[in-house]
Amino acid sequence: MKDPISQKLKSIPVSIFSVMTNLANKHNAINLSQGFPDFPMPDFIKEAAYKAIKDDKNQYAPSIGIPELRKELSKKYKTFYNLDYDPNKEITVLTGATEAITSVLLGMHDPGDEIIIFEPYYDAYMAVCQFNGIIPKTIPLDYPNFTINKSKLEEAFSSKTKSILINTPNNPTTRVFNKEELRLIGDLAVDHDVFIITDEVYEHITFNGNQHIPIASFSDIRDRVITISSFAKTFSATGWKIGYALASEEVSKSIRLSHQFITFCSATPLQYAYAEALKTDRSFYINLQNEYKKRRDILSKGLVDVGFETFPTEGTYYIVADITPFGFNDDIKFCEFLIKDIGVAAIPMSEFYSKQYKRKNLVRFCFCKKIKNLEMANQRLQKLKEYES
Ligand code: PMP
Numbered sequence: 562m563k564d565p566i567s568q569k570l571k572s573i574p575v576s577i578f579s580v581m582t583n584l585a586n587k588h589n590a591i592n593l594s595q596g597f598p599d600f601p602m603p604d605f606i607k608e609a610a611y612k613a614i615k616d617d618k619n620q621y622a623p624s625i626g627i628p629e630l631r632k633e634l635s636k637k638y639k640t641f642y643n644l645d646y647d648p649n650k651e652i653t654v655l656t657g658a659t660e661a662i663t664s665v666l667l668g669m670h671d672p673g674d675e676i677i678i679f680e681p682y683y684d685a686y687m688a689v690c691q692f693n694g695i696i697p698k699t700i701p702l703d704y705p706n707f708t709i710n711k712s713k714l715e716e717a718f719s720s721k722t723k724s725i726l727i728n729t730p731n732n733p734t735t736r737v738f739n740k741e742e743l744r745l746i747g748d749l750a751v752d753h754d755v756f757i758i759t760d761e762v763y764e765h766i767t768f769n770g771n772q773h774i775p776i777a778s779f780s781d782i783r784d785r786v787i788t789i790s791s792f793a794k795t796f797s798a799t800g801w802k803i804g805y806a807l808a809s810e811e812v813s814k815s816i817r818l819s820h821q822f823i824t825f826c827s828a829t830p831l832q833y834a835y836a837e838a839l840k841t842d843r844s845f846y847i848n849l850q851n852e853y854k855k856r857r858d859i860l861s862k863g864l865v866d867v868g869f870e871t872f873p874t875e876g877t878y879y880i881v882a883d884i885t886p887f888g889f890n891d892d893i894k895f896c897e898f899l900i901k902d903i904g905v906a907a908i909p910m911s912e913f914y915s916k917q918y919k920r921k922n923l924v925r926f927c928f929c930k931k932i933k934n935l936e937m938a939n940q941r942l943q944k945l946k947e948y949e950s
């Protein structure tokens with residue numbers, strides 16, 4: 562038999578999120594690895610989905626998304642960020658941020674085009690590059706603050722660079738890139754005439770006065786920016802997989818071309834439900850942040866108490882922790898031990914680095930979980946004190 566795996570996929574690993582969740586389930590560990598809430602999504606959004614299904618909104622949606630959702634998204638970007646996006650020409654509904662990343666990267670790049678990506682990165686970026694022969698030019702964020710290094714970024718550009726891909730608030734580092742960092746990216750994008758693709762799925766989860774700034778809000782670069790986001794984190798429904806991309810009319814055309822033959826359209830009744838969800842008022846978003854702040858503080862206290870060195874969480878629902886105090890120098894081995902011997906699952910961050918810049922001392926815990934489960938995780942983690950060196 563011929564090898565069923567294409568050469569392109571050969572070096573793509575099995576998703577670390579699947580690996581860790583499966584191992585956590587097998588050993589009954591509290592799963593603080595894959596980032597999904599273990600509490601229910603808001604009832605009013607579920608009701609809107611039930612209604613759409615009962616009202617027979619069950620056939621193909623328009624490929625670019627239902628008009629009601631695109632209109633509400635346009636209003637949202639105006640209200641939150643004072644950004645104007647034409648719902649017909651500049652907003653495309655996609656099947657989660659994952660499909661958005663795929664449709665944008667495939668729609669805009671040819672094999673051999675270079676794209677600048679910061680390390681540590683969200684794993685899907687590298688895999689999608691691989692699908693299409695796009696060349697990722699990765700550069701590390703400075704350690705330990707995960708800030709953007711100006712000279713490394715300047716050096717990463719070449720005549721083949723087509724775009725730069727950023728993620729803020731950032732998974733896994735939790736950084737919320739500040740105005741100066743975003744301005745630097747914008748200036749270099751203009752100098753080198755490249756696009757900026759920005760993944761902002763955690764836009765509504767920020768802490769300690771760190772404000773999410775969409776890079777599209779710098780008016781001089783607005784038409785170079787492709788903003789990707791998703792409802793998964795904001796409305797606690799990672800299984801619904803509805804996302805979107807905002808871009809100029811010309812760029813949207815390219816995204817729509819690839820999207821129509823990747824999924825064609827996204828789940829129709831869920832689009833109706835999110836159009837309703839977007840009508841909710843500001844208090845929803847304030848409450849979301851307050852709830853996550855409580856959870857962050859509980860987990861952070863638990864981690865510090867048992868001897869982890871933690872990094873401040875600026876945004877997202879993750880905490881990065883250094884495993885060195887426990888005598889481990891391999892994050893994957895540590896995560897396996899943590900699941901099997903301690904009963905808690907985390908993500909080894911070496912999976913988010915290339916060979917060249919790999920670090921093996923960091924793990925990522927998520928706190929998008931019921932408070933009682935975070936407290937139980939803290940209790941289990943107490944056993945780690947026996948291993949502290
Ligand atoms: N980008 C980042 C940075 C993520 O953490 C995730 C995971 N939610 C995604 C994209 C994928 O989002 P979705 O579930 O909407 O496909």
Ligand code: GLN
Pocket residue numbers: 576578579594595596597732
């Ligand atoms: N975004 C989620 C995380 O970072 C996982 C997404 C996935 O499972 N592919 O944990």
